[in-house]
Amino acid sequence: MTNITAHEALDRLGFEGLTVASAAEFQWSATDQSHALGAGDLTALAFSALAAGGFVGVPFADVRDAALGRLGAAVSSSATRVVRVEAPPDVPLHVQLPDGLPDDDVAYVPEEDPGTAYLDLSRVSAVVVRAGADTVLLRASPGGLVVNGLERSTSVLAPLQATPDLAAWTGACRDPWVVEQVDPLVSSGDAWSRVVAAGMLARLQMPASGAQAREWLAGFREGRVDESVAGPRKWARALGAADRAAIEAQALAESAALRLDIEDAADDVHADAEGWPDLVREVAHRRDDLEGVLVLLDAAGVDGPLRTALARLDREGQLLRLSLPADIDRDDERLRRAGLKDPDAWWSLAA
Amino acid sequence: MTLHEAFHTLGPNDGTADDVRRETAAAVVFVELARQVRRLASFEGDHQDDAVQSVLFNLVVGGNRSESARECDTDGRVIGYLYNALRYALIDQARRGKRLRPLDPQVHERPRSAGVDSPEGEAVAAQTLAIRERFFAEVVPRCAEATYTRERPRADFIEAVAQMRRLATEAITVEQLRAEIASDTGRPIEENTLHKRHSRARRDLENHVRRLRRDGLVALDVAAEYEACVSFLQRRASSAREAARAARRREP
Numbered sequence: 003m004t005n006i007t008a009h010e011a012l013d014r015l016g017f018e019g020l021t022v023a024s025a026a027e028f029q030w031s032a033t034d035q036s037h038a039l040g041a042g043d044l045t046a047l048a049f050s051a052l053a054a055g056g057f058v059g060v061p062f063a064d065v066r067d068a069a070l071g072r073l074g075a076a077v078s079s080s081a082t083r084v085v086r087v088e089a090p091p092d093v094p095l096h097v098q099l100p101d102g103l104p105d106d107d108v109a110y111v112p113e114e115d116p117g118t119a120y121l122d123l124s125r126v127s128a129v130v131v132r133a134g135a136d137t138v139l140l141r142a143s144p145g146g147l148v149v150n151g152l153e154r155s156t157s158v159l160a161p162l163q164a165t166p167d168l169a170a171w172t173g174a175c176r177d178p179w180v181v182e183q184v185d186p187l188v189s190s191g192d193a194w195s196r197v198v199a200a201g202m203l204a205r206l207q208m209p210a211s212g213a214q215a216r217e218w219l220a221g222f223r224e225g226r227v228d229e230s231v232a233g234p235r236k237w238a239r240a241l242g243a244a245d246r247a248a249i250e251a252q253a254l255a256e257s258a259a260l261r262l263d264i265e266d267a268a269d270d271v272h273a274d275a276e277g278w279p280d281l282v283r284e285v286a287h288r289r290d291d292l293e294g295v296l297v298l299l300d301a302a303g304v305d306g307p308l309r310t311a312l313a314r315l316d317r318e319g320q321l322l323r324l325s326l327p328a329d330i331d332r333d334d335e336r337l338r339r340a341g342l343k344d345p346d347a348w349w350s351l352a353a
Numbered sequence: 354m355t356l357h358e359a360f361h362t363l364g365p366n367d368g369t370a371d372d373v374r375r376e377t378a379a380a381v382v383f384v385e386l387a388r389q390v391r392r393l394a395s396f397e398g399d400h401q402d403d404a405v406q407s408v409l410f411n412l413v414v415g416g417n418r419s420e421s422a423r424e425c426d427t428d429g430r431v432i433g434y435l436y437n438a439l440r441y442a443l444i445d446q447a448r449r450g451k452r453l454r455p456l457d458p459q460v461h462e463r464p465r466s467a468g469v470d471s472p473e474g475e476a477v478a479a480q481t482l483a484i485r486e487r488f489f490a491e492v493v494p495r496c497a498e499a500t501y502t503r504e505r506p507r508a509d510f511i512e513a514v515a516q517m518r519r520l521a522t523e524a525i526t527v528e529q530l531r532a533e534i535a536s537d538t539g540r541p542i543e544e545n546t547l548h549k550r551h552s553r554a555r556r557d558l559e560n561h562v563r564r565l566r567r568d569g570l571v572a573l574d575v576a577a578e579y580e581a582c583v584s585f586l587q588r589r590a591s592s593a594r595e596a597a598r599a600a601r602r603r604e605p
């Protein structure tokens with residue numbers, strides 16, 4: 003048995019929103035003896051020493067199972083507990099390790115072959131590896147390697163017991179841009195879209211000018227309640243436990259799916275390719291959706307795994323932002339507002 | 354109420370007893386914003402006041418719930434955050450008022466802050482160039498030491514950054530670099546392999562700068578300039594890569 007469940011491992015890696023679709027277990031390779039490295043016991047050699055030698059001569063046994071998809075994998079002995087994973091040709095390999103240890107100490111990617119990774123499962127509790135559509139969770143057990151095939155969640159947020167009163171809040175809203183954005187979602191029968199709309203009202207409103215900001219703040223100091231921003235928060239606070247849990251689960255699923263999409267966008271920075279700038283804009287908007295939902299969950303007192311998941315997602319997002327060509331079109335009112343709400347928000351795509 | 358307590362207390366009124374506390378918090382944060390905005394001397398008075406109002410509004414309406422805002426656990430970090438938010442708001446105002454030119458993507462090594470048409474802008478540009486030099490001379494080697502325990506990956510990382518810099522300044526094309534590596538190592542290298550190597554190096558740099566900022570080892574604006582250096586490497590390298598691709602697409 004592993005020391006950590008698949009659920010715990012995904013939580014730790016910020017991928018709680020992915021679904022475990024399949025499982026397989028493989029025994030570690032039977033031999034510790036390396037002819038190339040001499041007759042000694044490989045357990046005497048640390049991962050770093052094996053990596054320094056490029057794992058040349060270290061015996062691995064190939065393993066195969068549908069859970070691995072198109073990923074190739076091979077295991078070393080139970081003494082070293084190293085797994086080698088290989089992406090199909092021309093498919094980028096992504097390895098997600100838990101925080102706490104330098105990547106270099108537990109993972110080795112040969113300079114000449116970035117589609118291959120050697121992972122030290124004696125030191126990390128779990129790793130997520132992905133190549134294209136195939137995503138797997140790898141964990142070590144005393145007997146061998148446990149592989150879980152992972153999939154994006156296909157669940158849809160069920161209608162909530164307490165639906166957000168979007169019409170009343172937009173009626174009180176003085177920001178025409180936000181009303182214009184939220185209106186199509188008000189008529190949507192989709193529960194998630196309605197939650198996102200509530201989040202946009204709660205967070206994205208902005209004064210049109212300094213004078214309007216002054217006026218709003220003067221009212222605030224006099225104790226005036228603006229229902230367009232207070233209403234969504236009060237609704238969130240009044241949610242029952244089941245509704246809160248359902249919204250959080252859906253947000254986690256969206257966060258995990260978005261993280262994979264961000265990795266894909268960052269894999270092939272190509273501003274003049276048809277659709278690539280639109281893809282970047284789309285992932286930025288989806289991240290902003292989640293930020294609004296986060297404000298609502300925050301008001302509801304929910305401080306669960308969503309923040310962890312978003313922190314991991316944002317590292318990928320930050321790399322995507324840094325990779326944007328300087329001349330890409332950044333003119334987007336929503337993303338401008340995202341930057342003004344949080345100057346550190348990568349998804350504002352600010353130059 | 355301390356500044357960071359006030360910062361985290363901000364929120365819109367909701368008709369409960371907590372409203373008084375929120376209003377007090379807003380007053381505390383307002384005073385600090387008014388103090389910080391005076392540090393941004395190159396922007397005019399009216400714009401400064403608009404920025405203060407705008408930033409306070411944005412903080413009250415959800416801005417202080419972001420992860421980076423929540424990480425501000427001392428008055429000092431809140432001050433840094435407020436300064437950054439004001440700077441961002443003023444630049445946004447200037448862009449909307451067309452008082453800032455967008456950066457010319459063809460100009461190499463031009464610092465991020467150099468869009469301001471003013472003597473102050475030029476001074477900031479000079480400072481930014483100094484930070485960039487420090488980035489390559491100090492930050493990159495320290496990142497290598499902090500990230501890699503083994504000598505070989507450390508050297509590979511340094512080499513990857515050097516390659517990206519040459520690509521970024523268009524001192525070399527991707528094809529020339531591949532030929533150079535093949536000549537040095539005796540093995541051809543695929544463009545995708547090179548791209549992945551560079552991506553890993555940029556990720557390491559980004560993680561390192563984030564740690565520096567999180568641990569308060571560099572000021573926020575310096576961290577932002579370091580990030581701009583990473584971005585500079587990535588953008589130009591990518592552009593060169595795109596150019597190489599486009600050239601190949603044009604081949605019969």
